[in-house]
Amino acid sequence: MTPSSSRLSWLEASARQRLAVLVDPGSFAEFVGPEQRELSPHLGLFDLPEQFDDGIVVGRAALGGAPVLVAAQEGRFMGGAFGEVHGAKLVGLLRSAARQKHDVLILFDTGGVRLQEANAGELAIGEIIRAIVELRRGGNRVIGLIGGRAGCYGGGGLIAGSCSTLIVSEQGRISISGPEVIETNKGVEEFDSRDRALVWRTMGGKHRYLIGGADLFVDDDPAAFREAVEAALRRPARLDLAILEAEQRRLQRRLQRFGGARDGTDVWSILGVGDPAAIPSLATDEFLRQAADCRETADDAR
Amino acid sequence: MERLSYTLNAAAPAKGSRRQAITGVVASGNLEVLAERVLPPDTCTVDIATAAHGFAAVWQAVFSDFAARHQAGGLRLSINDGGARPDTVALRLAQVVRLIEEPEA
Numbered sequence: 366m367t368p369s370s371s372r373l374s375w376l377e378a379s380a381r382q383r384l385a386v387l388v389d390p391g392s393f394a395e396f397v398g399p400e401q402r403e404l405s406p407h408l409g410l411f412d413l414p415e416q417f418d419d420g421i422v423v424g425r426a427a428l429g430g431a432p433v434l435v436a437a438q439e440g441r442f443m444g445g446a447f448g449e450v451h452g453a454k455l456v457g458l459l460r461s462a463a464r465q466k467h468d469v470l471i472l473f474d475t476g477g478v479r480l481q482e483a484n485a486g487e488l489a490i491g492e493i494i495r496a497i498v499e500l501r502r503g504g505n506r507v508i509g510l511i512g513g514r515a516g517c518y519g520g521g522g523l524i525a526g527s528c529s530t531l532i533v534s535e536q537g538r539i540s541i542s543g544p545e546v547i548e549t550n551k552g553v554e555e556f557d558s559r560d561r562a563l564v565w566r567t568m569g570g571k572h573r574y575l576i577g578g579a580d581l582f583v584d585d586d587p588a589a590f591r592e593a594v595e596a597a598l599r600r601p602a603r604l605d606l607a608i609l610e611a612e613q614r615r616l617q618r619r620l621q622r623f624g625g626a627r628d629g630t631d632v633w634s635i636l637g638v639g640d641p642a643a644i645p646s647l648a649t650d651e652f653l654r655q656a657a658d659c660r661e662t663a664d665d666a667r
Numbered sequence: 668m669e670r671l672s673y674t675l676n677a678a679a680p681a682k683g684s685r686r687q688a689i690t691g692v693v694a695s696g697n698l699e700v701l702a703e704r705v706l707p708p709d710t711c712t713v714d715i716a717t718a719a720h721g722f723a724a725v726w727q728a729v730f731s732d733f734a735a736r737h738q739a740g741g742l743r744l745s746i747n748d749g750g751a752r753p754d755t756v757a758l759r760l761a762q763v764v765r766l767i768e769e770p771e772a
Contacts, residue, residue: 379692381689398687399687399689399699399701400687400701400703409668412668412718413718414668414693414716414717414718414747414748414749415693415716415747416692416693416699416747417689417699417701417745417747439692441692441694441697442692442693442694
């Protein structure tokens with residue numbers, strides 16, 4: 366039952382649905398599938414329900430005939446969070462990609478590390494980042510797709526920052542600390558997590574694209590994500606000291622330029638957006654047209 | 668977790684030839700159902716792990732209805748449940764039988 370891609374929302378779709386419509390039809394072969402029942406060794410201790418794939422689907426597929434390895438997080442199971450098995454499946458996929466010299470797609474949908482297995486989850490984040498860097502040093506790409514309900518937060522945000530290219534939809538959100546975490550720690554005056562417009566102005570897809578925190582901006586549509594992945598696979602796959610130093614300079618410059626900003630609209634104003642208040646309501650085409658003139662890019666770093 | 672197991676009277680074997688199918692997500696009010704074609708064609712078993720305790724009679728009723736309406740012989744069904752309502756369970760069971768009937772890619 367593969368839904369036609371034109372009727373499927375990336376935001377609404379499950380991890381398995383996203384994979385089915387993203388890659389070449391029939392090309393996906395799962396590793397460590399649900400029938401192997403590699404369940405979380407921790408959730409049972411808390412009397413919490415388990416999922417047969419521990420919230421991540423990994424495997425081999427083809428895109429336009431070319432082999433890729435793919436991972437898709439299920440944001441509705443435990444908020445797509447990284448536990449021991451969930452993390453190990455992604456580490457294994459990345460190490461396998463390095464051996465086989467394959468590019469990797471990661472379909473993020475995660476709140477970060479699973480609190481019930483936090484130590485294992487944090488270790489997994491570190492192992493994943495190391496595996497990504499080693500894969501990229503070997504000349505392969507790791508492309509992140511972000512447009513799920515859970516966004517891409519916590520350790521997921523750190524992993525995203527290590528990717529070669531990030532593709533984001535307007536619905537996508539990328540950050541380390543999520544809105545509720547900031548409000549809990551710093552107070553509602555600092556960040557009102559119930560203000561959804563504020564959340565998207567500071568962490569949403571359009572904002573991340575404008576400041577170079579994401580590289581390609583697409584509609585909430587699997588066909589658009591697929592087209593962007595094809596473009597991302599054509600980009601150079603280079604990672605060396607010069608690139609990292611350029612990225613460090615870019616981030617220092619970003620802090621100087623935007624360090625005093627209180628809201629996304631302040632940042633967009635400094636970038637030179639004509640009417641910052643109108644950005645959230647712009648359709649994709651018009652947004653991309655306006656963004657082209659003023660957005661920061663991470664092209665030197667990725 | 669409450670764990671329940673049932674063996675159903677399968678009137679007819681499940682159609683198609685796929686080895687397995689999975690549908691649903693373990694979330695509040697939702698469940699996942701894994702179907703594996705591993706049993707004799709006149710048998711269907713169900714193993715459930717559910718967060719909602721004390722509903723064995725309701726599960727039994729949903730499966731009696733399921734066995735009467737669908738061809739599920741040969742299927743081993745495994746369920747992780749996040750407290751789904753009976754209508755959601757019935758929907759997922761119908762979906763997974765439909766999925767395993769589909770032609771192989």
